[in-house]
Amino acid sequence: MASEYLDYLFEDVIVTESNAPRFVLDGVEVDIWNGDLSHYHSLSVADYIREGLLRFEKKGIDPFPEIIGKKPEKEMLKNALMSGSNILFKGMKGYGKTTFSKSIAKLLPERILAIKGCKINDDPTRPVCFSCKKAVMEEEKVELTWVGRKWVRILGDPMMTTRQLIGGLSIQKIREGYDIDSPEVFTPGRILKAHRGIAYVDELGAIPSAMQTLLHELLEEKQITTPEGDIIPLRIDTIFISSTNPANYRGTSDIKEPLLDRMEEIFIGPPDTLEEEILIGLRNMRLKEGPVLPDWHLRILARTVRLARMNNGGKVASRIEVEPSCRATIKLFDHVKASAMRAGRDVVLFADYGENYENVKLGLRSRLELDYEDVSKDEVISALVEDAINRTSMEIYSRIPRDDFGEIIEEISSLGVIDIERAEFSDKTYLSSFINNLCSSTLEFNSALEILLEALRRCTGVISKIECGKYEYAGKGAIKD
Numbered sequence: 001m002a003s004e005y006l007d008y009l010f011e012d013v014i015v016t017e018s019n020a021p022r023f024v025l026d027g028v029e030v031d032i033w034n035g036d037l038s039h040y041h042s043l044s045v046a047d048y049i050r051e052g053l054l055r056f057e058k059k060g061i062d063p064f065p066e067i068i069g070k071k072p073e074k075e076m077l078k079n080a081l082m083s084g085s086n087i088l089f090k091g092m093k094g095y096g097k098t099t100f101s102k103s104i105a106k107l108l109p110e111r112i113l114a115i116k117g118c119k120i121n122d123d124p125t126r127p128v129c130f131s132c133k134k135a136v137m138e139e140e141k142v143e144l145t146w147v148g149r150k151w152v153r154i155l156g157d158p159m160m161t162t163r164q165l166i167g168g169l170s171i172q173k174i175r176e177g178y179d180i181d182s183p184e185v186f187t188p189g190r191i192l193k194a195h196r197g198i199a200y201v202d203e204l205g206a207i208p209s210a211m212q213t214l215l216h217e218l219l220e221e222k223q224i225t226t227p228e229g230d231i232i233p234l235r236i237d238t239i240f241i242s243s244t245n246p247a248n249y250r251g252t253s254d255i256k257e258p259l260l261d262r263m264e265e266i267f268i269g270p271p272d273t274l275e276e277e278i279l280i281g282l283r284n285m286r287l288k289e290g291p292v293l294p295d296w297h298l299r300i301l302a303r304t305v306r307l308a309r310m311n312n313g314g315k316v317a318s319r320i321e322v323e324p325s326c327r328a329t330i331k332l333f334d335h336v337k338a339s340a341m342r343a344g345r346d347v348v349l350f351a352d353y354g355e356n357y358e359n360v361k362l363g364l365r366s367r368l369e370l371d372y373e374d375v376s377k378d379e380v381i382s383a384l385v386e387d388a389i390n391r392t393s394m395e396i397y398s399r400i401p402r403d404d405f406g407e408i409i410e411e412i413s414s415l416g417v418i419d420i421e422r423a424e425f426s427d428k429t430y431l432s433s434f435i436n437n438l439c440s441s442t443l444e445f446n447s448a449l450e451i452l453l454e455a456l457r458r459c460t461g462v463i464s465k466i467e468c469g470k471y472e473y474a475g476k477g478a479i480k481d
């Protein structure tokens with residue numbers, strides 16, 4: 001009895017206005033062909049994305065505002081999507097590959113029409129699954145529903161099975177008389193769940209190569225071979241975005257060539273500038289409220305992370321094999337702020353780095369690997385922080401007006417031992433006006449005093465540090481040549 005359906009199960013079924021059943025949405029018969037509803041079916045994911053992109057293009061708006069910087073990458077991506085391509089994002093973790101793929105999904109309409117009850121949200125005019133093909137061909141009335149935009153993440157896993165990726169599909173079971181809707185006949189896997197949306201395969205290279213062959217068959221030939229050997233057309237419609245981290249595979253690509261040939265590769269590297277790195281950190285940190293995190297600390301912490309990356313050519317960077325991503329920057333911002341919060345301070349101070357930079361180590365240790373361990377990670381991290389503080393100190397130092405320099409030093413020398421947390425000296429005009437210049441809010445005053453003293457100590461030696469948070473004038477004799 002079931003076998004009479006088999007003929008059209010192997011066919012592509014396309015519904016037009018002339019051969020369509022009556023469609024019902026929310027209990028009301030609707031005309032999906034004319035008027036408002038006509039936009040929400042029959043179009044492919046690539047069509048919707050193209051439309052979405054052109055809408056942004058016309059207004060001159062960036063369609064991917066979630067991504068900071070990365071202008072050339074965005075341009076390539078837009079072009080690739082316009083031409084309906086699948087994308088492979090290549091690069092280290094933590095540089096926004098997932099965020100990029102999610103922002104692509106936002107180009108899709110918020111909702112589209114689907115056949116009600118369909119396991120893969122079939123388009124009423126281009127059904128893919130067994131039971132919907134049957135329904136539109138056999139039924140006089142077909143119920144529709146709205147489905148939201150889809151972004152389906154598939155985590156690349158060496159243990160992945162066909163059932164997880166593609167699902168269960170069996171013509172044999174129909175021949176044996178199973179109902180066409182029964183799970184034995186058809187259970188969609190992750191990739192079919194992405195039908196009419198975005199499929200994001202995180203770590204494509206980790207998917208076993210036999211599964212990659214199935215993926216290729218599905219995406220390119222729009223068909224699938226069942227375990228029983230039946231070739232079933234499955235015109236699943238998705239834009240396939242995948243990511244790969246070359247560092248995981250030590251040079252050899254684990255992505256099969258036929259699959260690679262179906263994707264446009266875009267490299268996603270670290271943020272190009274310190275400013276972008278800082279923005280990413282600020283946007284993604286957890287502790288957005290609470291103590292103030294002044295600009296110089298943002299620069300020191302983001303710099304510490306960036307100096308650990310090869311492309312920045314830092315002294316110790318050549319020893320680092322796995323470099324820290326933006327997640328390290330995000331975490332460092334959070335850690336120093338958490339420390340200030342615990343200490344009941346309004347502003348982050350050097351004390352929040354920890355006596356031996358423990359809070360920086362906390363955020364970096366698990367995120368970098370050394371080539372071999374003749375130096376400890378902790379030593380490397382301390383060296384990175386020192387380098388970052390030195391560079392940031394130079395910036396602060398260069399902002400001191402030459403004409404005021406003598407007066408500022410003299411005022412400092414008259415203060416004796418300076419305790420950063422308790423310092424108050426509103427009458428000292430040159431010093432306080434320079435510090436106020438550094439601050440973007442009055443809460444930053446003590447921290448600005450601290451970075452100034454640290455900058456003078458590091459750049460001239462005229463100031464000495466007694467302990468964390470306590471400084472004093474070391475005398476002119478201490479000035480470095």
Ligand SMILES: [Zn+2]
Nearest residue numbers: 118122129132
């Ligand atoms: Zn269906």
